[in-house]
Amino acid sequence: MPDSEFLLEVRCEEIPARMLEPAIRQLASRLFEQLLASNVAPGEVQTGFTPRRLMVLLKGVPEREPDRAEVKMGPPVAAAFDQAGKPTAAATGFAKKCGIRVEDLERVENEKGEYVVAEHKIEGRPTIDVLSQVVPQILRDLDWAKTMRWGSGDGPWVRPVHSLIALFGGNVVPFELFGVTSGDSTAGHPVLSPQDFAVKGGSDYRRKMSRRGIEVRFEARKKKLLEQMNEAADGLGGELVEDAALLAKLASICGIPGVIVGRFDPTFLTLPREVLITSLRDHQSAFTLESDGKLLSCFLTVMDRPDDPAGSVQAGNEWVVEARLADAKFFYEEDKKTSLADRRAGLDQLVFHARLGSYADKTARITQLSEVLCQALGWEKEQEAVAQAAELLKLDLTTEMVKEFTSLQGVMGGIYAREEGLPEPVWQAIYDQYLPASTDDPIPRSPEGQLTAIADRVDTLVGIFGLGLIPTGSRDPFGLRRAAQAVVRILLEGDLSIDLDLVAAQAVLLYGDRLEKSGEEILTSLRPFFHDRVRYLLGLEGYDYDSIEAALAVGSSSLPDLRSRVDALHSVRQESDFLAVVLAAKRIANIIKEAPEQTLREDLLKEEAEKNLYRASRQLRSEIEAAEAAGDYESGFRHIAEFADVLDDFFVKVLVMDENRDLRFNRIALLQSIHRTISRAARLTEIVVDKAELRGRNTDMQVD
Template sequence: EYLGIKKIKKGRPTQDILSEMLPSMVSSLSFPKMMRWGSSSFRFSRPIKNILCIFNEKPLSFSVAGVTSGNSTCGHKLHSPKKIKVKTFSEYKEALKKMKVVVNQEERRRMILSQIERKLASLNAECYPDEELLERLSYDVEYPYVFLGSFPEDYLDLPIEVLSTAMREGQRLFSVVKNKKQLPFFLGVADGYGDVKLLIQKGNERVLKARLEDARFFWAQDRKTGLKDRTKDLRRIVFQEKLGSYEDKTQRLKKIVAYLADKIDAQKVKKQVVQGAEFSKVDLLTDMVREFPSLQGKMGGLYAREEGHSAPVWKAVYEHYQPVSLENESPSSLTGSILSISDKLDSIVGAVGIGIRVTGSKDPLGLRRNAQGICKVILDKKLDFPFSRLLDKVIDVYGSKIREPEIQVKNYCLEFFSGRLRYIYEKQGYRYDLINAAISAGIDNIYHSFLRVKALDSLKDSPNFEPLILIFKRVNNILRSQLPCRVNSGLFVEKDERELYTTFCIIQDNVLPLIKKGDFSQAQKIIFRIRTSINNFFDNVLVMADEKRIRRNRLALLQAINKLLIQVADYSQIVIEGQNSSK
């Protein structure tokens, strides 16, 4: 017997529910830096001065931190601070724009770009690209006003990297360039609608001149000591407490880049990339990098160029921190690519080797960024080499500094890189099951994993694709939990099993060379030819024969076929419409 109860809960007005919910929702918002003000214990990113809340064109009333919400707001704090009342969001946007506040960030961005274009038209110049600064400024100002300033031409003897960084990091200014050469001008973005007395422009010019004077001093002083002479002082800078100094890291990098150069047939630049590795961290000791940390790597490369080192050497140093994100460019040089991969992998293996793991949103050492950088360089440069062996080399170079079991370190790294590759391929728009099929086949060669997913994507609409996937899934299901066996061609009894074996041998001889060179598209097209033979085999041959030798031999044939297929892709991961996902 059961007892039931029917309870009717009447609906309540939405505005009443929202008035109860919103205070706790506002209070639950968290920021990296929180503050208190007045005598209240309430914490927020900044003091709350006003709360505008409207529902159905009427004010919604609630209180947070002693401030009661209403239907009024105010314009720009300096240029139009008076209060106004609004009823709708569109009315809110229009009213604020008249009061020098542009609500939409994308509109502020467009205003900045439009004004920059107008300011530079007379100079026939362009703005030095800096998407990060543009993004930040479009959020920092409420009503952007772009101003053009200048600085003395004698500072143009400084590298453009130094000039643009001094402008960006100190004052959030854009460099002005023409034909990739710095001009003695800069662009700034102020919050307002004009600078009639040129106070903003002149103030920025005065501050920038002082910063450029400092930068010129650093540029001259740093070059008084050669890079080679500085290397011995790297022992004073700790890379990681358990992993040693930057001198230790430099010595490891020299071995890793030499190994990788051999593996990608880059022996012609092996000597130069080893020298680049030796100089890669030296600029951490310079005054310029102490003042502008974002220039590390670049300054080392520039100082190496000033000393007369060859392009492969100084470019290796200059580019080895690239890319800092998937949107950033990979190194342009082969030596830069080799050193970039080696440096990032050294950091990842070292961290994993002392027990550091990436969990959820926590990644204090930027291991995800480093792994994605490695993958991006390999894919952009089409570097074909055994990645798992490079991992072995890095683990070996660390020696006793690795505290975790080596096999655990390697397996974690491979799984970690698999996750990063999935993320990259998903961003590129590939189907998740095709990604799983490509990566489950192994990432011993990262570039080959991309060629696999690309081949699967190009052939997924072929009429042969789905029928063959179903066959391969059937093979996989039959072989589940079966012990490995070896094929004995003398034990074949039926015509169809002999035909399948003959077809398989021909296909294998043609496919293995294609797999080796990464031509997975052509390899799959050849594998499609097995379809008729394997269908006949399943239709006319009893795989699980009563006689043990015959049964094991037929299973061995299917195992051999499956072993070949898994080198192309793990087809069991592919989802056919109407079937459950195997993800």
């Protein structure tokens, strides 16, 4: 069956940049799913968009659905044919209903007996008919943050639709949507090339768009834009201050990328670097330039056309930038008239959460929790700086600059603290308090910053969990998953041995009677929540899921210690002796799982193999304790691996479930003792073993 391509383009009024990528992903995904359901899935999916168009090109699409057989169940054979084998009225009626001859009825047997069936061949529909049915429904059902109606009530959709290209194998897929009939025509840029033109397929579409200067492919347009911006920056003697999100946004708001070079009054360079960059980015979607680490008094942004011959676009952007920077300078200078410490009263007016109090309340809790963390870590010299940072942590929320640029919260507090001459650990802790906000961000640079960031997030997690507002599915309005992940990252990367249960329990106490859940309920919910973040982050580092589970299963009051155990497991888990012990551990666990705790008596060890096992287990316990005391978990696991032969010998030569009750209980006691010893650092039964990995060892040891 030959394959064809399907080209779909929706041309409309300008779609907000933030909606474009989600929309095209959604459109392509739903098209693929619908065609897959009809057994005409494409071999390749290409997408593209500009502010005024969405495009999907499906290649390798079968021209029609495959034929299929539909089987209808009829009456039992005993009712369909008489004793002479002649069809009864039941058989003839069923055949007539199915549109076939009685002679074409077939027999099948199932658990209920023998029945007659009619097999009906259903011819597959032409794919163009499938597309004609599903495409308008897919477009109509796309999810948008906001929609509108226009004209005589067309819509709702994100923006008014002007034209629809729908071509399958060069033929128009007929349908009507939002008052527009599908066809083979579109138009170029609304100002530079507004004339309609027809296309024959995907290659022709791209060629004719390119001729009009339009690059529909987003990644190609982004690459072209970056090249243009780097070239412009070189001409100005600088380079771009990197911002991947801003580049993606700029590439989304133009179909024909053209770079605007703008300049502003150099006196604005006295503003903090962060303020200048943020003002240009947030208000004007503009890149800042720098040279040798110093900002330049110019900026780059885009226009949806290749040039600006009259210079009016440049002049307009420069006028707006000057006004915005003047505002920023005013806010900055006004803020500096009041010190951070003198802003404390303002926190009483800022609500953290209606049921959890103000930011003044939160600050008091963070300060106390930070003190607890210092004590837990044995920090004395850092305690003063931690306390000062905690008290000042949220005060920049009262500043005009943060009200104008919410993305600068924390950063502005750090800048103001630095300008007031506060110690470096203090201002850095304030500056870095929201790090890491994503997996790409670093953790706070100073120990004091790491500690206050943990206290802040644990306070939030305990408070929101204490109200029963636990994230479900994709909903996480308070960013609790991100907060928990940040805590785990800081503990791991900062090498901080802090018991999260202890910290959370202290945070519960600091809330007093504000929480609706009990402390035990909160801790029971938080523990697996943190563990999920541990699994995710250690998984990113390349550790096997079962090694992580094995270490988590025995618990840990220290995440750096947990990772050390996972890392040690990772180093030894492929060795055949260690895997043999893992298999033995699974067998031991099955033997002892329902047995009450027994007392081991050395005088009841009768067989030489069990005596050897007892002596070896005592030596192993001493070796593991010494290795763990030195933090050398790999050595401990290797000692466990050396235990493989004596375990093998025991299970081959000794019957654990001896008829003699005393011997049986004593051997169970021995295995209970061994299980405790080899499960100190990790629950080995969580490790998944492929018997092929044992490489020649005795594999007769079955898991009972």
